[in-house]
Amino acid sequence: MQSHTITLNINEEIHIVAVKAADTLLYTIRGKLGLTGAKPGCLNGDCGACTVNVDGWPMKSCLMLTVEAVGKKVTTIEGLRETPIQQAFVENFAFQCGYCTPGFIMNCHSLIQQHPDADDQTIKEWLESNICRCTSYIEIEKAVKSVLNKK
Amino acid sequence: MEVIGKSVIRKEAVDKVTGRAKYTHDYQKVPLLSGKMVISPYGHAKIVNIDTSEAWKVPGVRAILTGKQYPLTGEAIRDRPPIAFDKVRYHGEPVALVVADTPAQAKTAADLIKVQYELLPVVNSPTQAFQKNAPLVHERLGEYKKEADSHPVPDTNIATLIKIRKGNMAKGWAESETVVEASFSFAPSDHVAMETRCATAEISPDGNIIIMTSSQAPFMVKRLIADYFGEDMGKIIVRTPLVGGxxxxxxxxxxxxxxxxxxxxxxxxxVKILNTREEDILTSPCHIGLDATVKLGANRSGKITVAEILYLWDGGAYSDKAIDVTRSGATDCTGPYNIENVWCDSYCMYTNHPYAAPFRGFSHSELSFAIERTMDLLAQKLNIDPLELRYINAIMPGNTTPTRVRLNKSNVGNLQKCIEKVRGLIKWDEGPVKVLNDRFIRVKGVSCSWKTSTIDTDAPSGVILTFNRDGSINLMSGVVEIGTGTKTILAQILAERLKMDVNKIHVRMEVDTQTTPEHWKTVASRGTFMGGRAVLKAAEDVIHQLKELAACVLRSPKEDLEIANSRVFLRDDPAIGLHFKEIGYGYKYPNGNTVGGQIIGRGSYILRHLTPLDPETGAGRPGPEWTVAAYGVEIEFDKRDYTYRLLKAATVVDIGRVMNEKAAVGQVMGAMSMGLSFAGRETFYFDELGRVLNPQLRTYRPLRYGENPEYLVGFVETPQIDGPYGARGVGEHGLLGMPGALGNALSTAAGVSLHNLPLIPELIWKAKEANK
Known part of the structure; x- marks a missing residue:
């Protein structure tokens, strides 16, 4: 399959990468850019471990082709710097093995930006798209609410 | 206690919230070939022909492994060809392995391999496997190499049988006035670690075999590859970074x-092999299934006098770890109750299902469902409060276990205290049923558990401590950081012992079998106990060396020296002393002369007094201590359509000593979550060909955010005297009682005895219909 050179805006940096039409965004950011924070968990949109932020919204990067990201602003977990939600995850023990954590944090981060006054129902609608197998979700709930309440 | 018990932030916390934490698949290098499996689409079939000609035409294909008899593998019995030969025994079994330059090429080629099968009759449950004329999963069972304590029966599907014969059954039945008997059954399911399994391997020209793997047992990888393939053990180097569940x-x-x-x-x-989610569910080992029959006899006051138990474990197509799970299930077969007369047959059965791995709790959540449901049936028949029945039969110091270990104040926790505490937590005395209206009721169910860890009698754990020039310490342990936070606990133990700041202790997260001392396997809630004991021993070694050197420099007897706050000083005049940074690398006199060198501490621990079980009676000491716990679950049940909502789940566990409060609560809550998910929704659905119909996370659906109940956690602290600071294991225990407690709540709510998992509305409906 033929490769094409495209320009991506990832974590506020411009990257020129050669991709195939069928390459997913997850494949490209991990394999070509070494941004391995986004994790493969199912490659089927079921688990949310690969969640990144595209133009302010959470996106499962296994469900998006790399070429679709042209002209958009992509933020990965590596692009977050000392945000309140990261600190809240640490303080609330909202992770154990840590594998689902980047995806959860990207989802929470987008939620906090889009719905700073999110109620329980909204939080549930957003966060039920990610699976955490280690925690009880209560820890994650506490973490996200501690940031929402501060706002 | 300065550090023990505190909610110290995990050592790898920042890495994990910034995306810097690396797991096996995150390590990339060029070149790195890709391995892709072709897997069996059937449960049981003869391989008639494998055609790889089209696959070889795909550019980038470097090798295709298939159609050859490779050395047999398997831990307890060597019964498993790594790539199926002659026939396939489960859906998902590897039939061929393609190696190509890229994952896409490997996948393209794998899809072009044509395998012709001839279907064979399928063994679709352990009960079917147990029937006289059942099809055989292994025709040559008698010819396999095996461990001494595996007992396969040739020309049957029995991979092993563990017998428990304790007391006098005739006497037990004679003393009983009320008898209940019930059977239970559930199919295998999956662990669903979010990180699918992944391994890379390369062999350097000098013969070093370098493997990186997402494993709980890197040291076992080294041993087994040496053993299976006759490789030199010292040349096998296994690396395990962080593991994603x-x-x-x-x-x-x-x-x-x-x-x-x-x-x-x-x-x-x-070469790297990364499981897809589907392969992780199908091909790699799963969570064991069980068919069980439990018969209990009790006298009028509720004292249980006798238990007769049959466990048929669904080991799947290959025995591997299922043999040990079967043994563990026999060891604690009665649940945490004092029963003088016990007969148990625990069979590991071969079936045409994916083969079984250990699952958090190692047989105990599974057998607890059968035992705890039967306990409720007994309570019902005796007309005794179910929690009271558990209380009066609770195991205690002075009692013996089914394998005849005499319990004492140290090696078993206080179950009665756990029961009393859970009684308060779930407000049991308000009654188990609360009617909201015609349609909805709120119902509570309870259960108890115990668990010892049946691990190898010679399982070791080691720790090395090295000093840095600034006086800080590096801690190296073979415990794998799988998410439990054990390595942070080890740092807390060291900080406590040396009375120093835990932030001055640096923990190496990765394990490398060449340079990290061995920790047998990171399993069985044994990391804190065994790793902790090794840390304490290494700390003693360091203290000895520090004092020896300081005694010379300070011109003082060693006995007058004290260690705290990264200093060695005179007990009676703390101002006179040396900071670790002045002696951690030897002491340098003003003229440049130096004495001593880098301080390197070492400690190792091996469990004591463990024995194998007697093959006829089961007598033996299989594990060091029994952790006990009591549980409650409250649900809101809709009588119209049998759906329900989880309201509360509670666990009180005798943890010995809380080492890190938030971490401990997190372990227990996370385990409850997994237990409720297993009990309430998770299973493999098999068709008549032994195919798993739901190998994806949208058809195999674990609990998600918002579906969880409120969690209540309580601790009892009865110290295990030989544990580090009295601690017992806690990684598994929150899970063990969830299936039983949920099953009991739903049975009460629906007014019908439930005997299967998962507890979905359809199951309840079927039970109700069958009862009509």
């Missing part, structure tokens, strides 16, 4: 073997 599923050795074989086939080049 394991729960027992990453204790077996599987992909590592395939990666090694693949690399060998391409001249030692590095």
């Amino acid at each position: 394991a729960y027992g599923g990453k204790a077996p050795v599987q992909l590592e073997v395939l990666a090694y074989m693949a690399s060998k086939e391409v001249g030692g080049k590095p």
Whole structure:
């Protein structure tokens, strides 16, 4: 399959990468850019471990082709710097093995930006798209609410 | 206690919230070939023909492994070809392995391999496997190499039988006035670690075999590959970075073997095999299923006098770790109750299902469902409060276990205290049923558990401590950080012992079998106990060396020296002393002369007094201590359509000593979550060909955010005297009682005795219909 050179805006940096039409965004950011924070968990949109932020919204990067990201602003977990939600995850023990954590944090981060006054129902609608197998979700709930309440 | 008990932030916390934490698949290098499996689409079939001609035409294909008899593998019985030969025994079994330059090429080629099968009759449950004329999963069972304590029966599907014969059954039945008997059954399911299993292997020209794997048992990988393939053990170097969830599923050795074989086939080049989610569910070992029959006899006051138990474990197509799970199930077969007369047959059965790995709790959540449901049936028949029945039969110091270990104040926790505490937590005395209206009721169910860890009698754990020039310490342990936070606990133990700031202790997260001392396997809630004991021993070693050197420099007897706050000083005049940074690398006199050198502490621990079980009676000491717990679950049940909502789940566990409060609560809550998910929704659905119909996370659906109940956690602290600071294991226990407690709540709510998992509305409906 033929490769094409495209320009991506990832974590506020411009990257020129050669991709195939069928390459997913997850494949490209991990394999070509070494941004391995986004994790493969199912490659089927079921688990949310690969969640990144595209133009302010959470996106499962296994469900998006790399070429679709042209002209958009992509933020990965590596692009977050000392945000309140990261600190809240640490303080609330909202992770154990840590594998689902980047995806959860990207989802929470987008939620906090889009719905700073999110109620329980909204939080549930957003966060039920990610699976955490280690925690009880209560820890994650506490973490996200501690940031929402501060706002 | 300065550090023990505090909610110290995990050592790898910042890495994990910034995306810097690396797991096996995150390590990339060029070149790195890709291995892709072709897997069996059937449960049981003869392989008639394999055609690889089209696959070879795909550019980038470097090797195809298939159609050859490779050395048999398996931990307890060597019954498993790493790549199926002659026939397939489960849906998902590897039939061929393609090695190519890229994952896409490997996948393209794998899809072009044509395998012709001839269907064979399928063994679709352990009960069917147990029937006289059942089809055989292994025709040559008698010819396999095996461990001494595996007892396969040739010409049957029995991989092993563990017998418990304790007391006098005739006497037990004679003393009983009320008898209940019930059977239970559930199919295998999955661990669903979010990180699918992954392994890479390469062989350097000097013969070093370098493996990286997401494993709970890197040291076992080293041993087994040496053993299976006659390799030099010292040349096998296994690296395990952080592991993205394991729960027992990453204790077996599987992909590592395939990666090694693949690399060998391409001249030692590095090859990576990464499971897709579907392969992780189907091909790699799963969570064991069980068919059980439990018969209990009790006298009028509720004292249980006798238990007769049959466990048929669904080991699947290959025995591997299921043999040990079967043994563990026999060891604690009665649940945490004092019963004088016990008969148990625990069979590991071969079936045409995916083969079983350990699952968090190692047989105990499974057998607890059968035992705890039967306890409720007994309470009902005796007309005794179910929690009271458990209280009066609770195991205690002075009692003996089914394998005849005499319990004492140290090796068993206080179950009655756990029961009393859970009674308060779930407000049991307000009654188990609360009617909201015609349609909805709120119902509570309870259960108890115990668990010892049946691990190898010679299982070791080691720790090395090295000093840095600034006086800080590096801690190296073979415990794998699978998410439990054990390595942070080890740092807390060291900080407590040396009375120093835990932030001055640096923990190496990765394990490398060449340079990290061995910790047998990171399983069985044994990391804190065994690793902790090794840390304490290494700390003693360091203290001895520090004092020896300081005694010389300070011109003082060693006995007058004290250690705290990274200093060695005179007990009676603390101002006179030396900071670790002045002696951690030897002491340098003003004229440049130096004495001593870098201080390196070492400590190792091995469990004591463990024995195998007697093959006829089961007598023996299989594990060091029994952790006990009591549980409650409250649900809101809709009588119209049998759906329900989880309201509350509670666990009170005798943890010995809380080492890190938030971490401990997190372990227990997370385990409850997994237990409720297993009990309430998780199972493999098999068709008549033994195919798993739901190998994806949208059809196999674990609990998600918002579906969880409120969690209540309580601790009792009865110290295990030989544990570090009295601590007992806690990683598994929150899970063990969930299936029983949920099953009991739903049985009460629906007014029908439920005997299967998962507890979905359809199951309840079927039970109700069958009862009409």
